[in-house]
Amino acid sequence: MIEEKDHGRLETAWMEMMEDGSRPLPEFFAIAQALKKAQANDQALLLLEILAGNYEDAADPKRSLEVSRHMVF
Numbered sequence: 001m002i003e004e005k006d007h008g009r010l011e012t013a014w015m016e017m018m019e020d021g022s023r024p025l026p027e028f029f030a031i032a033q034a035l036k037k038a039q040a041n042d043q044a045l046l047l048l049e050i051l052a053g054n055y056e057d058a059a060d061p062k063r064s065l066e067v068s069r070h071m072v073f
Contacts, residue, residue: 001013002031002034002035002038002040003038005038005040007040007043010031010043010047011043011046011047014028014031014047014050014051015050018050018051018054025063025066025067028047028048028051028067029070031047032044032047032048032070035047044071045071048067048068048070048071049071051067052064052067052068052071055067
């Protein structure tokens with residue numbers, strides 16, 4: 001999806017991974033890193049913001065902060 005620049009499909013998969021709840025954070029970070037390498041920094045930032053917001057909503061500030069550290073500004 002990253003190589004094909006299919007960000008819509010990637011975002012859907014990201015949301016499904018979040019809803020599943022069983023994926024460790026490093027898997028999300030690996031996807032964001034692959035986006036950064038593909039020069040898709042805006043998409044990486046968007047997905048990480050969604051993930052951080054998810055942890056904020058779940059009252060998990062520790063994980064939200066950890067996600068925020070991986071954001072590209």
